[in-house]
Amino acid sequence: MTNPRRTARVPHTLLGLLTALVLAGCGSPAVTPASEDLQLEATQAELMVAVTPQQVGQPRPFEGSQVIMDPGASGGSAVILLSTHQTVTFKLPNNLKAQEYTVSIVGRGEQYMGPPQVSLSSVDGPDRIVTLDNTQYEKRSFGRMQLSPGGTITLTFVNDLYNEATKQDRNAVVDYLQINQSKSGK
Ligand SMILES: [Ca+2]
Numbered sequence: 758m759t760n761p762r763r764t765a766r767v768p769h770t771l772l773g774l775l776t777a778l779v780l781a782g783c784g785s786p787a788v789t790p791a792s793e794d795l796q797l798e799a800t801q802a803e804l805m806v807a808v809t810p811q812q813v814g815q816p817r818p819f820e821g822s823q824v825i826m827d828p829g830a831s832g833g834s835a836v837i838l839l840s841t842h843q844t845v846t847f848k849l850p851n852n853l854k855a856q857e858y859t860v861s862i863v864g865r866g867e868q869y870m871g872p873p874q875v876s877l878s879s880v881d882g883p884d885r886i887v888t889l890d891n892t893q894y895e896k897r898s899f900g901r902m903q904l905s906p907g908g909t910i911t912l913t914f915v916n917d918l919y920n921e922a923t924k925q926d927r928n929a930v931v932d933y934l935q936i937n938q939s940k941s942g943k
Contacts, residue, residue, distance in 0.1 A: 795936040797847045797910075799836035799864075800824050802934075829894055830932045831863070838875070838914035838929045846911045847934050853906040859937040861898040862912065865891055869927040874916045886915065894932055901940065910934065 822843045827835050836845050866873040866889030876884045877899045887897040904910075912934070918927040 793938055797934040798832060799845050799931040799933055800834045802845045802847045835930050835932045838931065841914055841917040844911050844913045845931055846909050849904060849906060849908045851907045853904060855905050857901045858904050859898055859901055859939065861896045861935045861937065862887060863894055863896045863932045863935060864889055865894050865930045867926065867928040867930065868892065869918055869925045873914060873927050873929040875929050876913045876915050878911050889929055896935065
């Protein structure tokens with residue numbers, strides 16, 4: 758199974774940190790060894806932002822998705838989505854068998870006046886949404902969907918909220934995406 762290692766697009770100041778993270782992670786396989794599950798690390802995915810992001814709640818200066826160091830995350834790092842419409846896009850392996858899979862996110866939410874929500878979109882079917890009302894990393898399933906080799910899956914933060922006065926902020930933290938052949942997603 759191939760493991761496409763892609764350089765994430767992050768703010769310039771984080772490039773050095775990212776390089777260190779990538780180097781540190783070179784020895785650890787991204788595929789879960791104990792099963793047929795496919796684990797796609799968010800820190801190796803592409804980070805993209807819509808050209809004209811629309812803000813929910815208080816407007817704030819543009820901030821891009823960022824790689825954060827987090828001991829609780831797989832490999833010690835994760836991706837934080839700070840603003841509505843920020844995305845992380847996962848490239849599926851070219852040798853993936855075309856069939857239905859259970860797609861799950863492992864992530865957590867930074868709560869502020871309610872939990873963050875993340876939508877999943879692919880070429881097949883309507884968007885699906887999960888709610889990250891968990892403050893520790895947990896797996897949340899988007900359900901079954903048809904996946905194709907070489908395709909992409911995009912996660913989008915859909916409901917940011919930010920209080921300029923108190924600096925309280927709702928954010929979504931993505932550790933990895935799990936592609937599972939079993940119907941239960943376990
Ligand atoms: Ca936010």
